[in-house]
Amino acid sequence: MQINQAMDNSNGIKGLVADWSSDQETFRVSWGKAMMWIFLLSDTFVFSCFLIAYMVVRISTVEPWPNASEVFALEIGGQHMPLILIAIMTFVLITSSGTMAMAVNYGYRKDKVKAGVLMLVTAFLGLSFVGMQAFEWTKLISEGVRPWANPFGAEQFGAVFFMITGFHGLHVSIGVIYLATVAIKILKGHYDHHGSYEIVEISGLYWHFVDLVWVFIFAFFYLW
Amino acid sequence: MSSNTQIQSETHTHQEHPVSLYLKIWLLLFVLSGLSYMVDYMHLEGLLRWSLILLFMFLKAGLIISIFMHMMWERMALICAILLPPLCLGVFISIMAIESKYTFFSRLIFFSHN
Numbered sequence: 046m047q048i049n050q051a052m053d054n055s056n057g058i059k060g061l062v063a064d065w066s067s068d069q070e071t072f073r074v075s076w077g078k079a080m081m082w083i084f085l086l087s088d089t090f091v092f093s094c095f096l097i098a099y100m101v102v103r104i105s106t107v108e109p110w111p112n113a114s115e116v117f118a119l120e121i122g123g124q125h126m127p128l129i130l131i132a133i134m135t136f137v138l139i140t141s142s143g144t145m146a147m148a149v150n151y152g153y154r155k156d157k158v159k160a161g162v163l164m165l166v167t168a169f170l171g172l173s174f175v176g177m178q179a180f181e182w183t184k185l186i187s188e189g190v191r192p193w194a195n196p197f198g199a200e201q202f203g204a205v206f207f208m209i210t211g212f213h214g215l216h217v218s219i220g221v222i223y224l225a226t227v228a229i230k231i232l233k234g235h236y237d238h239h240g241s242y243e244i245v246e247i248s249g250l251y252w253h254f255v256d257l258v259w260v261f262i263f264a265f266f267y268l269w
Numbered sequence: 270m271s272s273n274t275q276i277q278s279e280t281h282t283h284q285e286h287p288v289s290l291y292l293k294i295w296l297l298l299f300v301l302s303g304l305s306y307m308v309d310y311m312h313l314e315g316l317l318r319w320s321l322i323l324l325f326m327f328l329k330a331g332l333i334i335s336i337f338m339h340m341m342w343e344r345m346a347l348i349c350a351i352l353l354p355p356l357c358l359g360v361f362i363s364i365m366a367i368e369s370k371y372t373f374f375s376r377l378i379f380f381s382h383n
Contacts (some may be wrong), residue, residue, distance in 0.1 A: 071348050082351050093358050097365050104369035107376050132306045135346050139302055143295035146337045190353065190382050246339075253337045257330055263302075264326035268309055 081247045085254045088216075095209050096265055102201035113196035113267050117181070131267050134177050135259065137219075141166055141170035142256040145224075145249050152245030157231050160245050164228035167252060171221040178214045182207075205266070213262055218254050218263050294336045301325050301332075 055063065072079040103110055118127045148163035187205070189196050192204045227248045236242055305325040308318060335341040340348060 072350070073344055074347065079347070082347065083363070086351050086354060089355055090358075093361070097358075097362055100362070101369040101372075102363050103377065105372035107373065107380060128306065128309050132302075135302050135306070136299065139295070139298045141270065142298070142333065142337055143291065145297070146291045147288065149339075150286065150288060150291060249357060250338055253333055256337075257333050260326055260333065261330045264305065264322050268322050 075243055077247050081250050099205045106199040106201055108199035111202045116197055130181055134174055135263055136173050137170055138256050138259050141167045142253055145252045149246050151251040152242035160242060161228045161232040164224050168221045168224040171217050175214055175217050209262060209266060215257055220237050220252050220255050294332055298329055301329050334372060
C-alpha cells in the first residue's frame, strides 16, 4: 500500500496538515457511504437519548402511565380495534423499506428506471406514513393531549409522545424529500456519467435507518 | 486515489443479490411485525409480554441492519466502527434506570409525607 510513502515526518503545522491529508483510508467504501453510516451512528445516539429520557420519566412517575393500546385504538365499522393505526403505519413503513431494498438492488444492476420508480414508490409510502401520523396527532390533540397534560394519566406521556414521534416524523419527511430528489435526478440521467448509482444505496441506508428507529419506537413506546 | 483501492471498492460495490432474498426478508419482517402486534392484541402481560416484544424487536432490527442495509457484506472495519459504539448505550441505560428508580422511591416518600 502507498500509505507509508505518503507520510510526512515533519512536525508542527506542516506535520498536522500532512497527517490529516495523507492518503490513508480505513473504510474501503466511497466517502459518501462512509459519511452516511457515521451520520446514522450519531443519529442513533440522538434517538437513544430520547428513548432513554422516556424510560426515565416512565419509571420515575408516580402517576399511572396511559395505556397506549387504548389511547391509540380506533373504531372501524363499529369495531373497537386497539392500536390499529400504529399497526398499519408499521406495515406501511416496512413495505417502504422493502421497495427501497429492491430499488438499491436495481441500482447495483444499473437499471435506472426501475431503481428510480421504486424510490418514488418508497417516497409515496413514506408520505402516507406521515399523513397517518398527522391524523394520529390531530386525534390526540382533539382529545386534549398536550405536552404538559393529558386526560389519560401521567403528564409526561404527552411530552414523550410529541417529542419522539415528532422527531421521527421529521426524519420520515426529510427522507421523502431526499428520496424524491434522488429519484428524479436518476430518472433524468444526472448520474449516468458516473457509471454508478451508489447514491441509491446511500439514500437507502438513510431510509432503512428511519424504519429501524420505528421498530424501536413501536416496541418501547406503543407496545411496552 | 490509487488504482489499487479503486479496484477494491469496485468489487465491493458490485453486490447483486437475487430479488427473492429481499422478498423473503420483507415477508419475514411482516410476520414479525404481525407477531409483535399480536402480543398486544392477545393482552399478554408481564415477563412474557416484554420478552416477546424485545425478541421480535431485535430480530426485526437485525434483519434490517444485516440484509436491507447490507451490513452482512461490509468489511469488518466498517461493521466494528458502526456497531460497537452503540454498545455504550447499555451503560447509559443501566445508569439512568437506577437513577430513575431512586427518583421514584424518593417521590413516594416525599409525597406520602405531604
